[in-house]
Amino acid sequence: MEKWFPFLKEEETQIFSPRVEAVLAKIKDIRKPWPGEKVVVVSEFVLFLDIIKEAIERRSKTDPNLGIRLAEYNGTVNLEERSRVQYAFNQPTGGPEVLLLTAGAGGVIGRAHRLPQEKKVHIWHMRAHPSEIDLFVLNRQAQKVHFVRQLLHAATGEADIKASD
Numbered sequence: 001m002e003k004w005f006p007f008l009k010e011e012e013t014q015i016f017s018p019r020v021e022a023v024l025a026k027i028k029d030i031r032k033p034w035p036g037e038k039v040v041v042v043s044e045f046v047l048f049l050d051i052i053k054e055a056i057e058r059r060s061k062t063d064p065n066l067g068i069r070l071a072e073y074n075g076t077v078n079l080e081e082r083s084r085v086q087y088a089f090n091q092p093t094g095g096p097e098v099l100l101l102t103a104g105a106g107g108v109i110g111r112a113h114r115l116p117q118e119k120k121v122h123i124w125h126m127r128a129h130p131s132e133i134d135l136f137v138l139n140r141q142a143q144k145v146h147f148v149r150q151l152l153h154a155a156t157g158e159a160d161i162k163a164s165d
Contacts, residue, residue, distance in 0.1 A: 004047060008054045020055050022126060027056075027098060028065050030124075038089060040099045046074050049100040056098070071096035075104060 007013055023041060030039055043049050053070055060067040071085045088095035 004050065008050060015051050015055050015058075019126075020051060023052055024055060024059060024066065026124060026126065027068075028063075031065065031068075031097075036093075038097055038099065040101055042101050042103055044103045046076060046102055049074065049102065053100055068097040069095065070098050070100060072100045074100070074102035 008015065027039055027041070030037065041049065041052055043052075049072065053072070056066050056068065056070060071089055073082055073085050073089075077085065085096070085099070089099050
């Protein structure tokens with residue numbers, strides 16, 4: 001169990017950011033015209049998918065359109081469970097309706113289009129304006145790049161190291 005689970009489960013934990021609300025709205029928008037369709041939500045971050053899971057569970061108490069079965073497929077799920085999840089999700093009826101998938105768990109777009117796929121696959125790339133956490137991550141990346149450049153400059157004596165070097 002990840003250390004953030006108890007924190008996410010606390011009712012006072014604010015998880016409904018604009019990004020989370022946008023994902024929930026998109027799931028509802030997809031399921032409205034295609035009620036039997038399955039939805040895959042992909043993120044690089046397991047934590048974000050855990051937040052989405054908790055948000056769906058909380059919101060489903062008041063919104064019947066989000067009373068859906070979920071499954072997770074990521075690096076924290078053992079191989080046996082991954083096989084069960086994949087099998088259940090691929091069943092035409094029953095099983096999970098929404099799959100929460102980390103990008104690192106497999107070739108995401110390729111898996112969606114792979115034969116014997118009989119249904120049309122719809123892919124939405126959701127981009128958000130930088131949130132506080134995005135700005136923090138970008139700032140940390142910039143600091144690390146600056147640090148690495150200083151190290152390389154000290155080691156090589158070159159004045160500037162390009163990102164492609």
